Amino acid sequence: MVASHAGVSRATVSRVVNGSESVAPHLREVVMRSVDALGYVPNQAARSLVTQRTDAIALVVSEPQSRIFSDDPYFAGVIHGVSLELEAAGKQLVLIMSASGESHARVERYAAGGHVDGVMLFSIHGEDPLPAKLERMGIPVVCNGRPLGSSTLPYVDATNELGAENAVRYLFEQGRTKVATIAGPADMVAGIDRLNGYLTAVTHEPVIAYGDFTRRSGALAMQSLLELHPDLDAVFAASDLMADGALRTLRQVGRRVPEDVAVIGFDDNTVAAFADPPLTTVRQPIQEIGRSLARQLLKLAAGEQVESPYMLPTELIVRESA
Amino acid sequence: MVASHAGVSRATVSRVVNGSESVAPHLREVVMRSVDALGYVPNQAARSLVTQRTDAIALVVSEPQSRIFSDDPYFAGVIHGVSLELEAAGKQLVLIMSASGESHARVERYAAGGHVDGVMLFSIHGEDPLPAKLERMGIPVVCNGRPLGSSTLPYVDATNELGAENAVRYLFEQGRTKVATIAGPADMVAGIDRLNGYLTAVTHEPVIAYGDFTRRSGALAMQSLLELHPDLDAVFAASDLMADGALRTLRQVGRRVPEDVAVIGFDDNTVAAFADPPLTTVRQPIQEIGRSLARQLLKLAAGEQVESPYMLPTELIVRESA
């Protein structure tokens, strides 16, 4: 340790660097100066070797491109939140894209190798064995979105179901009589929960078309809804992108929004406010989801307990489309 | 090293694990079995300590939220490309958001501490001292997008200027006579270069309005262009989002696209194909930019030379808006 050129032992330097109390003020001063002068930076590898911590957290994104690389800013928003929280805690964010099953094994090895202090799992599908394995290995794990299947993993999620329910209820309160829904994929938890919310609130025979959260799918779903149910006067779409697609279809066939058909989306993306007409939608606090995700994991990694599920509120934002 | 319970020395285990040639086949066999049985995973910290490598690469995003957290999928696309390439090389991606100058210092320390084998810099602004410092410390650096100012850093970029030039030229070839541009921010290299392309190709007095790559700014810019130059019959926007905003303004004021006004965007985002009407645009290979970025950095980290700038082609995608 070069900094011991400051006339003290390496142990003292270590103490100063790590902010130990038991160091004489003047010695601390001297050491600080030397650290500065020599541009000393602790070697993380050596440090981890002895502390058994890495100060790094992995964010594993196991999702096919669909949602992530469309123009849905959900992914970026969550990452941003995570990043803010980790930075405050002095942790690094290791981003791992792991769509294929093969790379799942890699993730497993990576985490098992003690490369990170914990793992955040993004949108776990079906009966993915990864989280359970990680947990068995004693690695702190938190999921973004309720894990499908029978898992007891801690997770952070928005109140998707309640948000959807309120949106649909609002449509009826506005005097709408036939409310359809454009649901998300049946294998994604956000899709499932929002559909359930619709089912809870709908007062007539449910009218459902499925999309995959993209604009195009929303436009197509709207077409088929109009064909099968020309008398519908409102639509709740499980994402703003799909709602925007629906808006386009409605415009093309000459149905006015909201006069003829009311439309509500979900997310409150940037597209929502800019849609034509501006979209009434259910806002979920995306960045806050990211922050919470990180906070929960940090707690877990510190050996504390966390409440799970940790639910974040959604809120109906009324604009012009409904 | 527990695996030496397989009756060999740690050195031999190390050799097997790292795939050295000089190990007797039967010993390799035995070791492999023990590794499997004991679920042994090499400790990265210990390894880095001696190899002086971390097998991790940092991606530093020093951009205010603007472009990253809008619904512009550029950020996600580049990350995806980077991620693919790094995964293939067995490297990890450490994502660092560093908008503030304060956190710049953190990045510096982090890199200097030998935590990563190299750094990719995302959209460097003006005279940012960070890259130069990193270079001086001997840390491999590659920039995404030409660094503004007088830098000799290697970088990867799309042929923004040429792409813009071709787009504008195309408009004139189609018989347009007054072509305006909605330019990007004057402090972002993509904005500057695309504007220069326009300036090169325009055959009359330039007609310019500035935006910030967002939809809203595009819509506003279009309004002001129409006010000042009601006779324009074509617009080249420096991003698809701005073009989409322009489309909306044109629709609102009753100008038909492309009959009255032709519109060309830039990026070929998912919005482009879905815009109303579908947007003619200049495609840049976003994911490939990410891949190249990673590849260049890996080369640098391996001590090889790289060609810089490394330019990726843009291509005019003709749809219906022009």
Next chain:
DNA sequence: TTGTACGCGTTATCAG
């Protein structure tokens, strides 16, 4: 309060 000395898990060198 300070210093000494050990060990963390690997890889690399050098004999054998």
Next chain:
DNA sequence: CTGATAACGCGTACAA
């Protein structure tokens, strides 16, 4: 081809 053994740079009992 294989096995000792010496680093790598740090944190931390333990002793002073």
